[in-house]
Amino acid sequence: MVPRADSGGGGGSPYPVVLVRGLLEYRRVTTLQHWEALIGPWPCECRVCEGRPLTRFENSPAAVPETQCHTACELYVLHAELALSHTGWERLLWWRQMVADAIERHHQLCTRLGEEIPSHPQVLHDWQQPSPPPLSPD
Numbered sequence: 001m002v003p004r005a006d007s008g009g010g011g012g013s014p015y016p017v018v019l020v021r022g023l024l025e026y027r028r029v030t031t032l033q034h035w036e037a038l039i040g041p042w043p044c045e046c047r048v049c050e051g052r053p054l055t056r057f058e059n060s061p062a063a064v065p066e067t068q069c070h071t072a073c074e075l076y077v078l079h080a081e082l083a084l085s086h087t088g089w090e091r092l093l094w095w096r097q098m099v100a101d102a103i104e105r106h107h108q109l110c111t112r113l114g115e116e117i118p119s120h121p122q123v124l125h126d127w128q129q130p131s132p133p134p135l136s137p138d
Contacts, residue, residue: 016063018054019071021078023109024102025121029057029067039112046073092131099127 016029020042032042033055041053048070057063085094103124110116 015061016057016059016067017071018057018067019074020054021074022102022105023121024098024124026071028059029055029063030059033059035109035113038114039109044070044074046070046077048073096128099124103128 017026018029018032019025020027020032036042036053036055042055043049043051043053045051048066054070057067082091082094085091106121106124
């Protein structure tokens with residue numbers, strides 16, 4: 001792909017990706033549509049989706065703004081949940097539980113799909129590694 005002279009970026013069209021909060025990862029809409037064909041719809045309860053499936057997005061640049069709104073909404077929800085936990089160890093334990101739950105959902109998804117999910121997110125396993133103690137508030 002030849003970079004565009006006006007912006008320095010690639011000349012390809014953006015493709016719609018969404019944050020799947022329960023899996024703590026971004027996925028292409030086409031991947032979610034493949035999963036839906038095998039196991040059914042992937043509903044989302046965020047303010048943008050309001051119970052509609054994530055697979056409703058088209059695989060076109062026109063869908064990108066709404067997928068970005070969905071993702072922003074999901075990130076705000078994660079932020080709100082994080083803000084509700086106290087600082088220090090409670091927050092660290094909350095995050096570790098989020099990661100453990102996401103890994104378990106990945107395993108359940110693989111079982112339901114009957115296939116290994118490509119590019120399983122290594123970062124989830126990295127996030128499970130021991131970390132230094134959280135900073136205490138001053």
